[in-house]
Amino acid sequence: MRKLHTFDLPNSxxxxxxxxxxxxxxxxxxxxxxxxxWRSIPAGVPQGTKLGPWLFLIMINDISVPGVHxxxxxxxxxxxxxxxxxxxxxxxxxxxxxxxxxxxDKFQLxxxxxxxxxxxxxxxxxxxxxxxxxxSELELVSGAKLLGLNISKDLKWNTHIAEIIKKVTxxxxxxxxxxxxKLASKDLTQFYITCIRPLTEYACQVYHNSLPDYxxxxxxxxxxxxxxxxxxxxxxxxxxxxxxxxxxxxRRQNITTKFFNEIVSNDDHRLHSLLPKExxxxxxxxxxxxxxFLNV
Numbered sequence: 450m451r452k453l454h455t456f457d458l459p460n461s462x463x464x465x466x467x468x469x470x471x472x473x474x475x476x477x478x479x480x481x482x483x484x485x486x487w488r489s490i491p492a493g494v495p496q497g498t499k500l501g502p503w504l505f506l507i508m509i510n511d512i513s514v515p516g517v518h519x520x521x522x523x524x525x526x527x528x529x530x531x532x533x534x535x536x537x538x539x540x541x542x543x544x545x546x547x548x549x550x551x552x553x554d555k556f557q558l559x560x561x562x563x564x565x566x567x568x569x570x571x572x573x574x575x576x577x578x579x580x581x582x583x584x585s586e587l588e589l590v591s592g593a594k595l596l597g598l599n600i601s602k603d604l605k606w607n608t609h610i611a612e613i614i615k616k617v618t619x620x621x622x623x624x625x626x627x628x629x630x631k632l633a634s635k636d637l638t639q640f641y642i643t644c645i646r647p648l649t650e651y652a653c654q655v656y657h658n659s660l661p662d663y664x665x666x667x668x669x670x671x672x673x674x675x676x677x678x679x680x681x682x683x684x685x686x687x688x689x690x691x692x693x694x695x696x697x698x699x700r701r702q703n704i705t706t707k708f709f710n711e712i713v714s715n716d717d718h719r720l721h722s723l724l725p726k727e728x729x730x731x732x733x734x735x736x737x738x739x740x741x742f743l744n745v
Contacts, residue, residue, distance in 0.1 A: 657701040
């Protein structure tokens with residue numbers, strides 16, 4: 450109620466929302482004439498309502514922690530901090546502030562799901578203290594999943610690619626079953642494009658240009674396996690021509706290039722500020738040499 454009144458809403462709308470939430474009850478129905486007793490709902494919103502997500506956004510909209518980077522995604526919050534050399538970390542103060550605000554809003558942080566990930570390539574020990582949430586020390590992990598991406602402390606993508614391979618392999622089983630059912634090659638290809646290939650491309654803009662060749666080849670083998678199931682008598686290159694597909698590497702390259710061009714061309718893009726300043730050097734520092742061998 451307090452947060453609703455901070456918005457420029459008519460009092461009648463606020464009263465309507467309050468009436469919608471107050472004194473709600475629910476019960477469980479099993480079968481035709483089997484019902485549980487009615488119980489009051491002291492918190493939350495009815496699931497499946499259009500108003501529910503908006504009310505939740507109102508509750509978390511004002512959560513902010515100064516001094517750190519904060520990302521909110523539905524009911525997940527991620528905070529990060531860069532600690533320069535010879536500086537002290539302020540992440541504990543940020544966590545304490547976050548805990549204080551969640552208690553004020555009557556939220557509860559799930560301490561078992563809160564993890565600490567440190568990315569540090571220096572050999573010297575910075576002596577960082579462990580982070581505590583409500584007097585409980587957070588688990589220090591070597592990797593964490595953020596919005597479907599597996600981030601490792603060494604910023605390598607082996608774990609993430611391994612999970613992609615695992616997911617795709619399980620779906621290739623269904624592709625084999627459809628092949629055994631004598632489904633047309635056109636339909637099998639469509640199933641691969643819609644249900645399997647997107648797994649290999651999710652958020653590829655983040656990691657594509659950081660993939661070593663052996664991981665890129667591991668991903669490419671997934672498409673080779675799929676096309677071998679659909680066209681067992683064709684080579685990979687012939688199957689690509691037959692279906693009109695391109696390699697997964699080329700797909701990721703096109704997606705990444707398009708995304709980068711969108712950032713460069715749009716000054717209002719949220720990532721535009723991360724771009725380095727354009728190099729306006731007027732001198733050509735490369736030495737032009739004429740090769741003594743010419744192919745005619």
